[in-house]
Amino acid sequence: MAKNDSHSGKRLTLKDVAAKADVSPITVSRVVNGYDGVRANVREKVEATIAELGYIPNRSASVLASSKSKLIGVLIPSLSNVVFNDVLRGIYDIATPANYQVLLFNTHYSAAEEERAIRTLLGQSPEGLIITGGEQTPAAKAMLQASAVPVIQIMGEVDNPIDINVGFSHFDAGAAVAQLLLDKSYSKIGFIGARMDRRTCERLAGFEHVLSAANSLNKTRFITTPEPSSVSKGASLFGELMDVTKGDCDAVFCCNDDLALGVLHESKKMQLKVPEKFGICGFNDIEMAAYAEPALSTVRVNRYNMGSKAMEVIFEKITSPADKASPIARYINTGFELVTRKSTR
Amino acid sequence: MAKNDSHSGKRLTLKDVAAKADVSPITVSRVVNGYDGVRANVREKVEATIAELGYIPNRSASVLASSKSKLIGVLIPSLSNVVFNDVLRGIYDIATPANYQVLLFNTHYSAAEEERAIRTLLGQSPEGLIITGGEQTPAAKAMLQASAVPVIQIMGEVDNPIDINVGFSHFDAGAAVAQLLLDKSYSKIGFIGARMDRRTCERLAGFEHVLSAANSLNKTRFITTPEPSSVSKGASLFGELMDVTKGDCDAVFCCNDDLALGVLHESKKMQLKVPEKFGICGFNDIEMAAYAEPALSTVRVNRYNMGSKAMEVIFEKITSPADKASPIARYINTGFELVTRKSTR
DNA sequence: TGATTAATTGGTTGCGCAACCATTCTATGT
């Protein structure tokens, strides 16, 4: 018999269940973990006892003893950005059915916070890590390398991935937008950006590259801020753009749709005809983009896929013992797609 | 001396650091955990050794030995709903600086999934739980009760909270919207709702209650769907509403802003004059609401505060040994606020 | 029915750390 049923202060353990069910602790362990080498009647008896006692296995002990954590660490730079929602959804949708848990850290776009999070995370023996971008501190990279845990760097293109990179080229996407605007015969083209993280800067670089090649580059039309982006920030930056250029600007690429929506709102207030007199292109293709008036041209990126693909790759790496027959590509491109709607000619 | 520096397959432990630094393991533990009873020169020596070896403490062992996890479990029903982003932000902004980690589960509006998540969570000795709403299964409630972990039920008003409830009355909020619409002389008032979870239903109940008291209740003007809400769903439900009522409807309360934005978009397409001929009120006050054309009347709720307050309450419960001098209120009301803009007269 | 094989079950040990108490050392006062 177990020492008691439940009301003692001590936590129930495998042993308590085993005593009550009159089997050995290890048999209970097997039932809990779903090994199939347990006879049906024994399994049922143990399961009944577990239910009766309300036993919940201690995960820490299990992880310590087995060094299998079923834990995936995820580091994202922002929780306010809708973009990361979709990525997270992709991650959870693959992880949860496989009984994996997700430990999520918000790094606030800070490499130092990121390093701290990685250290904390590695202390929990995660079976995989999903990290945004490739700007980890050297110390962080060293820890990651030493840990031998699968590391997926997502969102952007990473130069020399620690392990595997899932994302797309923001440079190319920025370039494509510039080309689109040029093709639509806009010539005085500006840029509005907020936060200016690595990926935004890459978008801008690609954009600038194409404009420059077409001899249409005028950086006074580039307005940026380190502050986070929002619809209202888009409106105010647009005002700034019009001030600085004295209206000598006929199109703008906004580094995301929130900003673009703000620009659209403000340009309507200024009676600027969109798209005839002024073209606007956003980035991300959030749902509202299609419902703006006029509907917003933008760039669609496969956010959900980046998350789900990252998880799938982790599972591949966990299950395939080593560099087996089909090695996993180091770079996985999730691509992007120009969506031209009514905010450009 | 430690057995080796790093390249062995075995994980570094406290003991390795202790051997290398020529102190006892427990002293290393004290340094790692920041106890101050360690002399400065010893502390420095140990810290240097830790850095040199790249030692990362094993959290599972620590939790097992100390039964302190610094872990907060959070259960939310959806990752696609922007609302939960803000709540999460509030939670993280309090938890992270205190060195607490957040284990987040998505229950997909399913009580069964929620129960499973709670079981998993309780296995990790969390120091607090934040759960959306009060519709846990009896089994889940029993587990929670037995665990003696602080449980904060957030978002809505919960009848008989397991522990503490942080949220606001959706019934009252729905009632306030009905009163607003009535005050603005709308008389053929409809409702558009998606997902229809508990809180949405409460909003509807309050709304219905006031309309009924004013003799303005006509349920044929209530269009709902169990599917998740989105801007496009708002548009299609609005079409349905106009079909069903043959246009005999002069205002609608949408259970969230996404839906309302879709309704607004669709009503413009139908040339319906908003707000003169048709009033629209949303719910949540997302940023886009203010930038719609016309700007959307809605209900502002303190999402961020719900999250941060919930975490604060958990910390209070953790630190105050028991029902000390200042007991914590069982119900904490975060309130709501009607925001009347241009989509209502 | 008995021998042989395969399927179940159990015992022992250690994962890495912190609690607890005992011990050693340093600083202070007389």
Next chain:
DNA sequence: ACATAGAATGGTTGCGCAACCAATTAATCA
């Protein structure tokens, strides 16, 4: 210089579980 208080450090133990191998039981065949 010596006793004493106080601070710093160390030794031992157990947290709850799973890996490993040994012992037991049931199933199969001749």
